Amino acid sequence: MRRCIHIAPLTLIVLLAMMHEARAQAPDAGVPPVVGASEEATTAIAAPARRFSPDGKPLTTLIFPPGQQVQIDSILAKIRTDTGITVEARGQARGQPIPSPLLKDATVEEAVRWIASQRDLMYYQESPTVWIITDKQTYTQTQLTKQVIRTVIRPINVPATEAAKLVQSMTTPNVGKIDVDARTNQLIVTDLPVVVAAIRDAVKLLDQKVYTRVFTIKHADAQKVMDILQEYKSPPGKLELIPRMRQIVAEDTFENIQRMEVMVNILDRGPEMRVYDLNSLDVAGERIKDLQGYFEKEIITEGAYMQFDLQNGVMILIDLPHVHEKVQKILD
Incomplete structure (x- = not known):
């Protein structure tokens, strides 16, 4: 037997209103809640934990399958993931394959140095968060040329043309050069600061007052004595043998002439x-x-x-x- 429940009209209206309000407040079971722009997300992807050296430098671990060649760009991407520091390959360094690295907890500089050594590449730090690896030609064109300076060197005792010949080999390949102004006896040197300083010192050493001394060889073999004196001669110095007179004409600095004189006395002994x-x-x-x-x-x-x-x-x-x-x- 079914039993009927009689509800008063007013009570029924109140119940229907409460059910409608509850349905409006409850989210649909199959639809996830929408997070507004001003609300925080309930979940987030965890970033990899970074390691640091005792002095605060970020560390990277580069361990790839051994015995393989790895594209340099893949290794640089791993460094950025580990440290947040960008290492960029430029010039012919881009896409270079290198042997699989096996580096654990290396600083960025250590990792970059190892990578560059595998293909005879150059590297430098462009900013606190950016390192560059590049080939030598690109490095020369983009970096060394920015450091080049020019200076004028004027020797007093030797011709500038002679001095230039003696120091020409000291210039940086594809970067430095030496021009000579014979009229003013000047060398115009264009190169890196450290090279310019070295050339200046070399010219100063060459540019000493030259003295002339004639050695008459009485007993010893004059040619053999001259061969030995060559070891005591400075680059701009000169030695000339006059066989008929058994004489050696020496032109050099005072200190070198003195050394030659001592050697002649030792070598040219009597019977x-x-x-x-x-x-x-x-x-x-x-x-x-x-x-x-x-x-x-x-x-x-x-x-x-x-x-x-x-x-x-x-x-x-x-x-x-x-x-x-x-x-x-x-x-x-």
């Missing part, structure tokens, strides 16, 4: 007396006489004193040091 033991020679008396004749014709100098004492088995020789050296080699 010395030495006694050689012939008993150790396994030769007969006739062979000793042949040896004596060979020494007289081919080895000893004119005016030298030589005596063979066959009874005592010795040879007495008074001659120049270089002759004694030849004799000793023969007897040995």
Whole structure:
């Protein structure tokens, strides 16, 4: 048996109104709530936790499958993800493949240095948050040229043309240059500041007052003495041998001339007396006489004193040091 509930009209109206209000306030079950522009999102994607060195520098870990070539751009993207710092490849460095890196907790500078070393690239820091990796040509054109300065160097004692020849090799390739104004004896040097300073110092060293000294070689071999003096000559200095006069004409700084003079005194010594033991020679008396004749014709100098004492088995020789050296080699 069904039972009917009788509701008064006023009560029914109130119930219907309450149900309508509740339906309006409740969201649809299948539709997610809409977050307004002024409301905060209930969920967010968590950013990767960053690591820092003890001095506060962000660190990156670059570990790729070993034994493979990795595009440089992929590695640079990983650095940016780890540190928030941009490393940009420019010029021919873009798209370069390099061996798989295995770097853990490296600073950006350490990572960039390693990457650049794999392809002989250049790198520099453009700003606190931007590093650049590029090829040498692009680096020269975009960076080195910004640092170039120009200066004028005027030597006093040497011609500018000669000085320029001696320092030309010091200039930076594709960046520096040296122009010469022969009329004013000036060098116009264009290069990086550190190179300009080095060229200035080199010209100053070359630009010293030159002295002339004539060495007369009385005893030694003049050509050999000159060859040794070459080691004491400065780049702008000059040495000239006059064989007929047995003279060496030296033009150089006062200090170098003094050094040469000391060497000449050591090398150009007069005759010395030495006694050689012939008993150790396994030769007969006739062979000793042949040896004596060979020494007289081919080895000893004119005016030298030589005596063979066959009874005592010795040879007495008074001659120049270089002759004694030849004799000793023969007897040995």
